Amino acid sequence: MAISYQSFKKRADIFSFEYLKCIIYLIDTNSENQILTKKLYTHLISASHLLEDFLDFHGAKNNRDWFFYRELSATMRHLALSAYSQKHILNRLGFYEFKTDDKIFKKESCDTLLTIQNFLQITAPVILKQAEKLGIFIPEIKYKSKHFPDIATGECLEHNIDNLDNKDQQKKNIINIASDFLELIEKFEKFAFYEKYDKKQIKELVPLNVNEVEIRRFEMLLHNLQSAFDSYVIPSGYQSDKKLKQLRSHFSIVFHILQVMGRLLHFYERHLHNIEFKDVYKNVNEILNKLINPDILLDIAINYCLFYAWEFLSSGKKLTFEILDENINRSSIKVGIPQKRGFHTRPSLLIAKIVNHYGGQVKMLAGEGEFDASSVLDLQWAGGKIKKENIQQVIFKGDSRSLVDLKILANINYGEDLIGKSIPLPKELSYLK
Known part of the structure; x- marks a missing residue:
């Protein structure tokens, strides 16, 4: 059943009220160098999300009059989400524990936030104009800067809670988390690059090889690692362990970088990417492309977000190996060598x-x-030495977890028959396939 225009507009007035107050504040504080606060972004995220849900619920996606207003609310929500995460990174830089102080990263992080913020501020007047065109009530009461204080501080409360009773269990938890982190790094390595991409290369990457689905998957994996660390390592005490604090910092910063990237890629793929639309959709798409430069947005997503995500994952890899070596149980096993062909490639x-x-x-x-x-x-x-000296047995020593599987492998002649052909591996070694 169709709703009357006047009835819908009355509801739109209500759901637009807080949203438009944020929009007006953005217009009034349109300064290139003034960094906005997390509290403002929180208000904008909440208000735009509520409005977007309201518009979607009433079918604005399929209405010529309201579709553009709906797309603008989605624009503000996703940009505000990315800005919130980017602001969080800047706020936390002084608290992260890294081996080196990367001034270039700090500058690029600040520039990135200002660019996203600029996207918000150049879109705000368009939203206000569209609201006026639709006859939506424009709030007269305005937000002031005092409503959005910054929470960033260099001070912390005293750390006076530690539970050091169960160190053995904490070691097991650290080993599991560190191993999962290494597995994540290995999977993410397909995105690794060391020289920044140009515009053409980025367009070839996105969305074919780098897209929201892939990035959000890694974001969730990192979130799970961070949650496991906070649930099972922090309560047992870690403040005195510098390496564990550094590991937690690597989880956190990459997680938030991928949050920024995921929101930007979502916005690009859903709202800016050049796909064939009906005329009304295409017209709105073209307007959004003029407001939010897709090349700049993708440059942030790839040359800032993806680049530094890999940078921090890569630097975290060596640290994780060190942490594992300090916490693993060690043992040794004596096993035979591969029969007939020795330690060749397989x-x-x-x-x-x-x-x-x-x-x-x-x-x-x-x-x-x-x-x-x-x-x-x-x-x-x-293998060459073993063959030359006619050695029949070798000893593996180190991580007990690896040794269990190495013994299984040795018992099946290292996965091959006597003429060198591969044989099926037992289920315990299924991860090798």
């Missing part, structure tokens, strides 16, 4: 995969030699 690769899967250090001892079991090249080098 057995060496499977051994290295097992060790890298768990992340803890494992060495292989062959005669007087000691070799890195995570390195295929090292294992093949050992």
